Amino acid sequence: MPELSEKVIRISLIYLVIGFTLGAILLINKATNVDPQIWILLPIHIEIVIFGWLIQLIMGVAYWSFPRFFEMPNRGNPHYNWLMIIILNVGIWTSISGDLFLSAKFLPMVGRCLETIGIIGFFMLIWQRTRSPQRHHQ
Amino acid sequence: MPKLARWYIKTGIIYLVFALLMGVGMEFPDLSKMSPFWVNLFPTFYHALAVGWITQLIFGVAFWMFPRNSKEDPRGSEIVGWITYICINAGLILRIIFEPFNTDSHWHTLIVSALIISAVLQWLGGVLFAANTWNRVKSRKKRRKKRA
Numbered sequence: 640m641p642e643l644s645e646k647v648i649r650i651s652l653i654y655l656v657i658g659f660t661l662g663a664i665l666l667i668n669k670a671t672n673v674d675p676q677i678w679i680l681l682p683i684h685i686e687i688v689i690f691g692w693l694i695q696l697i698m699g700v701a702y703w704s705f706p707r708f709f710e711m712p713n714r715g716n717p718h719y720n721w722l723m724i725i726i727l728n729v730g731i732w733t734s735i736s737g738d739l740f741l742s743a744k745f746l747p748m749v750g751r752c753l754e755t756i757g758i759i760g761f762f763m764l765i766w767q768r769t770r771s772p773q774r775h776h777q
Numbered sequence: 778m779p780k781l782a783r784w785y786i787k788t789g790i791i792y793l794v795f796a797l798l799m800g801v802g803m804e805f806p807d808l809s810k811m812s813p814f815w816v817n818l819f820p821t822f823y824h825a826l827a828v829g830w831i832t833q834l835i836f837g838v839a840f841w842m843f844p845r846n847s848k849e850d851p852r853g854s855e856i857v858g859w860i861t862y863i864c865i866n867a868g869l870i871l872r873i874i875f876e877p878f879n880t881d882s883h884w885h886t887l888i889v890s891a892l893i894i895s896a897v898l899q900w901l902g903g904v905l906f907a908a909n910t911w912n913r914v915k916s917r918k919k920r921r922k923k924r925a
Contacts (some may be wrong), residue, residue: 652914663897
C-alpha cells in the first residue's frame with residue numbers, strides 16, 4: 640500500500656468515527672428532544688459520512704489497487720494526488736463551516752466547488768488507470 | 778474469504794434487498810400519505826442502505842482484503858471484528874424496528890430507550906472497526922521497517 644493510500648484511508652477512518660459520533664448524537668436527540676438546535680449537526684453528519692468517509696475511502700483504495708502505469712511514477716504524480724486530497728478536505732471543512740455559520744452564505748458554495756475540483760481531479764487520474772490488461776500492455 | 782467477511786457481505790446484501798423493498802413500499806400511493814409513521818421511515822430507509830448495505834460491505838471487504846498485520850496476527854482481533862458486527866447489526870435492527878414509531882406516546886419510554894441503545898451500539902461498532910483496522914492500513918515502507 641503506498642503512503643498516500645495509508646494516509647487517506649486513515650483520514651477516512653477518522654471521519655467514520657466523527658460521522659458515527661454525530662449520527663449517535665442526532666439519534667439520541669431525536670428520541671429524547673434534548674435541544675432542537677442539535678439538528679444543525681444533520682448536514683454536517685451527512686457531509687462527513689459521504690465525502691469524508693465513503694468517497695475518501697474509495698479514493699484511497701482506488702489509488703492503491705487500480706492497475707499501475709509502466710513508467711514512473713507508476714501511480715501518477717503523487718504531488719498532484721496530494722493536492723487533490725488537500726483540496727477535497729479543505730472543501731469538506733469549508734462546507735461544514737457554512738453549515739455552522741449560517742450567516743456566511745458563500746461558504747457552502749465554495750466548499751462544494753472545492754470538493755468537486757478535488758474529486759474530479761483525483762478521478763481523472765484513476766480514469767487513465769482504469770483499463771483492461773490488454774490495453775495495459777500496449 | 779474469512780467467515781466474518783462472508784457474514785458482513787451477506788448481511789449487507791440482505792439489507793440492500795430489504796431497503797429496496799422498503800423503498801417500493803414507501804412509494805405506494807395509499808401508504809405514502811405523510812403520516813408521522815411514513816415520514817419517520819425515510820431516515821430508516823437511508824440508514825438501511827448506508828449503514829446496512831454500503832458500510833457493512835466495506836467492513837467485510839476491508840476485513841478480507843486489507844494488508845495483513847503479520848503471519849501470527851493477519852487480520853487484527855477476530856473477536857473485536859465479531860463484536861463490531863453484532864453492535865452494528867443489533868443497533869441497526871433496533872433503529873429499524875423503533876424509529877418509525879418515534880411519535881407514539883403510548884410506548885414512549887420503550888422507544889426512547891431502544892433508540893438510545895441503538896445509537897450507542899452503532900457508534901461503538903464504528904469506533905471498534907476503525908480501531909481494529911487502523912494497524913492494517915500501513916504503507917509498504919512502514920511494513921519493511923517493522924520487519925527489519
